[in-house]
Amino acid sequence: MAKKVVIVGGGFAGIKAARELGNKKDVEVILIDRRNYHLFQPLLYQVATAGLSPAEISGPIRGILSRYQNISVYLDNVQGVDLANRKLKTTTKEISYDYLMLACGAKHSYFAHPEWEENAPGLKTLEQATEIRRRLLVAFERAETEANAEIQKQHLTFVIVGGGPTGVELAGAIAEISRHTLMEDFRHIDPSRTRVLLIEAGPRILAAFDPTLSRRAARDLEDLGVQIWTNTRVTDVRSNSVVLGDEVIKASTILWAAGVQPSSLNKTLGVPLDRSGRVIVEKDLSIKGHPEAFVVGDQAYFPTEDGRGLPGLGPVAMQQGLHVAKEILGEIKGQPRKEFKYFDKGQMATIGRRKAIVQIGSFKMGGFLAWLIWLFIHVYYLIGFKNKFFVIWQWAYAYLTFKRGARLIVDKEWRSQPKETQ
Amino acid sequence: MAKKVVIVGGGFAGIKAARELGNKKDVEVILIDRRNYHLFQPLLYQVATAGLSPAEISGPIRGILSRYQNISVYLDNVQGVDLANRKLKTTTKEISYDYLMLACGAKHSYFAHPEWEENAPGLKTLEQATEIRRRLLVAFERAETEANAEIQKQHLTFVIVGGGPTGVELAGAIAEISRHTLMEDFRHIDPSRTRVLLIEAGPRILAAFDPTLSRRAARDLEDLGVQIWTNTRVTDVRSNSVVLGDEVIKASTILWAAGVQPSSLNKTLGVPLDRSGRVIVEKDLSIKGHPEAFVVGDQAYFPTEDGRGLPGLGPVAMQQGLHVAKEILGEIKGQPRKEFKYFDKGQMATIGRRKAIVQIGSFKMGGFLAWLIWLFIHVYYLIGFKNKFFVIWQWAYAYLTFKRGARLIVDKEWRSQPKETQ
Numbered sequence: 001m002a003k004k005v006v007i008v009g010g011g012f013a014g015i016k017a018a019r020e021l022g023n024k025k026d027v028e029v030i031l032i033d034r035r036n037y038h039l040f041q042p043l044l045y046q047v048a049t050a051g052l053s054p055a056e057i058s059g060p061i062r063g064i065l066s067r068y069q070n071i072s073v074y075l076d077n078v079q080g081v082d083l084a085n086r087k088l089k090t091t092t093k094e095i096s097y098d099y100l101m102l103a104c105g106a107k108h109s110y111f112a113h114p115e116w117e118e119n120a121p122g123l124k125t126l127e128q129a130t131e132i133r134r135r136l137l138v139a140f141e142r143a144e145t146e147a148n149a150e151i152q153k154q155h156l157t158f159v160i161v162g163g164g165p166t167g168v169e170l171a172g173a174i175a176e177i178s179r180h181t182l183m184e185d186f187r188h189i190d191p192s193r194t195r196v197l198l199i200e201a202g203p204r205i206l207a208a209f210d211p212t213l214s215r216r217a218a219r220d221l222e223d224l225g226v227q228i229w230t231n232t233r234v235t236d237v238r239s240n241s242v243v244l245g246d247e248v249i250k251a252s253t254i255l256w257a258a259g260v261q262p263s264s265l266n267k268t269l270g271v272p273l274d275r276s277g278r279v280i281v282e283k284d285l286s287i288k289g290h291p292e293a294f295v296v297g298d299q300a301y302f303p304t305e306d307g308r309g310l311p312g313l314g315p316v317a318m319q320q321g322l323h324v325a326k327e328i329l330g331e332i333k334g335q336p337r338k339e340f341k342y343f344d345k346g347q348m349a350t351i352g353r354r355k356a357i358v359q360i361g362s363f364k365m366g367g368f369l370a371w372l373i374w375l376f377i378h379v380y381y382l383i384g385f386k387n388k389f390f391v392i393w394q395w396a397y398a399y400l401t402f403k404r405g406a407r408l409i410v411d412k413e414w415r416s417q418p419k420e421t422q
Numbered sequence: 423m424a425k426k427v428v429i430v431g432g433g434f435a436g437i438k439a440a441r442e443l444g445n446k447k448d449v450e451v452i453l454i455d456r457r458n459y460h461l462f463q464p465l466l467y468q469v470a471t472a473g474l475s476p477a478e479i480s481g482p483i484r485g486i487l488s489r490y491q492n493i494s495v496y497l498d499n500v501q502g503v504d505l506a507n508r509k510l511k512t513t514t515k516e517i518s519y520d521y522l523m524l525a526c527g528a529k530h531s532y533f534a535h536p537e538w539e540e541n542a543p544g545l546k547t548l549e550q551a552t553e554i555r556r557r558l559l560v561a562f563e564r565a566e567t568e569a570n571a572e573i574q575k576q577h578l579t580f581v582i583v584g585g586g587p588t589g590v591e592l593a594g595a596i597a598e599i600s601r602h603t604l605m606e607d608f609r610h611i612d613p614s615r616t617r618v619l620l621i622e623a624g625p626r627i628l629a630a631f632d633p634t635l636s637r638r639a640a641r642d643l644e645d646l647g648v649q650i651w652t653n654t655r656v657t658d659v660r661s662n663s664v665v666l667g668d669e670v671i672k673a674s675t676i677l678w679a680a681g682v683q684p685s686s687l688n689k690t691l692g693v694p695l696d697r698s699g700r701v702i703v704e705k706d707l708s709i710k711g712h713p714e715a716f717v718v719g720d721q722a723y724f725p726t727e728d729g730r731g732l733p734g735l736g737p738v739a740m741q742q743g744l745h746v747a748k749e750i751l752g753e754i755k756g757q758p759r760k761e762f763k764y765f766d767k768g769q770m771a772t773i774g775r776r777k778a779i780v781q782i783g784s785f786k787m788g789g790f791l792a793w794l795i796w797l798f799i800h801v802y803y804l805i806g807f808k809n810k811f812f813v814i815w816q817w818a819y820a821y822l823t824f825k826r827g828a829r830l831i832v833d834k835e836w837r838s839q840p841k842e843t844q
Contacts, residue, residue, distance in 0.1 A: 035831065036559060036563060036829065036830070036831045037829070037830050037831070053475040053476070053477040053478070054475070054830055054832065055475040055828040055830055056475070058830060060607070060829040060830070062607035062608065062829075063607060063829065066606045066607045067606075069609075072609045072610070073566075073609075074566070074567055075560075075563040075566075075567070075831070076567065092567055093567070117837055118837070121836060121837075125836065126830070126832055127832060127833050127834075127835065127836035128836045130832075130836070131836040137458060138497075141458060141497040144495075144496070144497075145496055145497070145498065145514060145515070184488045184489075185482070185484035185485060185488045186484065187491075187494045187495075188494070406477040407458065407459070407482040407484075407485065408458070408459050408476055408477055408480060408482070408548070409457065409458045409459070409497070410476065410548055410549060410552075411549050412549070412834045413549065414543060414547065414549035414550045414552070414553040415539055415540070415543075
């Protein structure tokens with residue numbers, strides 16, 4: 001009798017685990033996700049800045065797993081887990097399990113100010129990416145027809161809050177768009193009047209990197225025209241302005257890249273969480289007292305020596321997903337549990353369309369070659385040959401022509417006669 | 423002093439006219455569109471059926487016209503035209519003109535039942551295409567997890583109202599998706615249980631074609647598993663069902679491809695309209711009494727011998743846009759007006775991924791070769807090399823693998839904490 005394994009979440013960890021369990025005769029797998037697609041989050045900023053289309057960085061989960069006959073994929077929303085009775089509740093049904101792996105990822109945190117989201121979208125989902133794209137493109141369109149110089153300046157000011165990799169990638173891409181892509185397309189905008197402001201509360205951007213690399217990235221960003229304000233705390237986000245203590249910056253476009261929180265499912269589990277809400281897992285990634293239930297990726301706090309846990313990176317999630325799948329298969333064969341060991345593959349961030357920084361252990365590197373490494377690794381990990389091919393092609397095209405292909409301002413309303421209530 | 427030409431609408435006619443007027447020293451051109459992109463409508467059904475991405479059949483109008491220094495593009499909404507004083511009003515400003523060309527196209531008509539739209543979206547915009555895609559994909563996902571056989575059957579029933587080219591293209595593509603693409607991706611659906619129903623009020627589908635071709639298309643559709651009901655009138659469209667006189671068909675997905683009406687701007691002009699609301703234009707495409715104001719494409723009724731006017735096809739719009747641009751340039755040079763003559767390039771419709779019908783004058787053709795002609799012509803007319811390349815590649819890929827790349831169910835809500843009112 002095959003064991004029933006339920007995986008919640010089709011991100012890096014979920015897909016990796018499912019593939020490992022696929023077509024293994026000892027297990028029957030159900031993968032549940034709210035979305036019908038796997039999203040390659042590291043390239044989401046490219047959708048937000050009109051470089052790539054949503055379908056180029058995502059693939060239908062069913063398609064990715066279709067060759068595995070023992071895997072069923074459900075488009076559904078998990079509402080709660082009954083750890084004691086080994087079952088979970090979705091919007092449509094109850095599902096029991098022998099093994100459970102939670103891999104629901106993270107969403108943005110506005111530090112107790114959820115009302116800021118309306119004025120400063122974050123970048124975690126495709127919907128948010130296309131909303132950011134819409135806001136960016138509309139800002140330029142409004143600037144083009146605006147006669148009042150003050151208001152035009154507001155439309156051409158872009159504030160990015162948070163100097164981590166996402167904030168840096170957004171700032172670099174927006175600076176490049178406004179300098180190059182738009183130069184020949186607008187008649188009444190002086191692209192040099194565009195102002196891109198990257199705001200970071202800490203003393204330097206890209207704090208997870210070595211100080212020399214983070215300084216290098218700052219110089220590269222400034223070359224592109226980005227202004228970097230470190231040690232600066234956002235005290236309010238309003239419609240069309242950001243408040244920094246006693247200073248108010250007027251900007252039509254404000255983007256949020258300043259913090260994440262794990263899935264809100266965590267609070268319903270009744271198990272110990274760390275300060276940021278992640279489930280504190282055992283050395284084998286299981287929940288204490290529930291060896292059949294695992295939590296991985298951004299949703300989990302895996303104890304490390306420095307007490308900060310492992311970072312919220314794709315490689316961590318993939319390695320953990322793979323580890324759990326192997327544990328399950330091993331246990332069914334009677335093998336003992338093993339501790340999870342993270343193999344640090346390093347980290348990287350890209351700045352504009354031809355610079356990046358790469359740090360692998362004590363190896364540090366910046367510039368164009370680092371960008372090529374960044375490009376190679378990101379394209380390599382994109383799931384599905386077709387997407388890889390497309391993304392490389394789009395990049396080559398954008399690189400050679402300075403054009404961006406996906407500059408569509410798409411409405412949310414599809415009706416030709418909108419209802420009055422809307 | 424250059425004459426000021428205002429073009430309203432960046433469709434086939436608007437782009438064609440703008441390109442002709444581009445970089446001509448006698449004119450200064452303003453092109454106004456509600457959207458920032460030109461849409462290649464003939465391939466919209468491919469977006470609705472997850473074959474292509476929105477960015478692959480559309481290009482930013484600014485990018486298309488960026489090489490023409492005498493053209494300004496405004497993203498704006500025209501609210502009224504003051505023909506007597508030669509100016510128009512948009513949401514943000516008033517614009518005067520020496521010459522005006524209205525090319526606003528058409529939207530769907532629900533024959534005095536606008537309330538049907540909610541339950542049966544039409545296919546005229548990208549938003550509608552992605553909404554249809556969402557409904558199609560969600561229907562299959564719901565069927566996969568539905569235990570009740572009756573409800574599952576409802577999820578797997580797809581009704582397309584209207585047997586013109588769009589209805590035929592949608593029906594063929596949906597039948598193929600359910601037979602091939604989904605065969606290996608779903609575990610609990612028997613794809614052969616899918617029912618695709620094409621409903622036509624007239625005695626045959628594709629009535630604009632020769633009866634032999636329309637019969638051939640019907641046979642090809644039936645081969646793909648489509649059921650065709652001719653002489654059948656829809657009397658009500660409800661949520662999850664279509665009423666045909668005394669018969670009720672339960673279906674989660676109902677699509678509307680049964681009629682169009684011109685832009686509602688027409689009613690505000692105060693000029694003679696035909697029965698379906700199109701502006702009746704003179705032989706030179708101008709409005710009677712206003713030789714400086716032209717109306718073209720789907721928005722205009724150009725008198726023909728049979729009294730039905732020219733059909734709402736891309737070639738008509740392109741030829742008319744070009745004609746108007748040439749008239750304007752000619753008149754500035756002192757040449758007299760010329761009558762517009764439509765050069766009939768024939769018409770075609772595609773059925774699934776390897777059959778089509780083509781009719782050029784008395785030449786008639788069906789099958790695979792017709793499909794290759796259809797493919798070549800559609801890809802040839804796609805604006806921009808990059809899109810052409812992508813579309814061919816996507817097609818080749820879909821053709822060889824039976825996969826569809828753009829199977830994303832994308833929400834309209836981007837906020838991570840939706841407002842309560844929504």
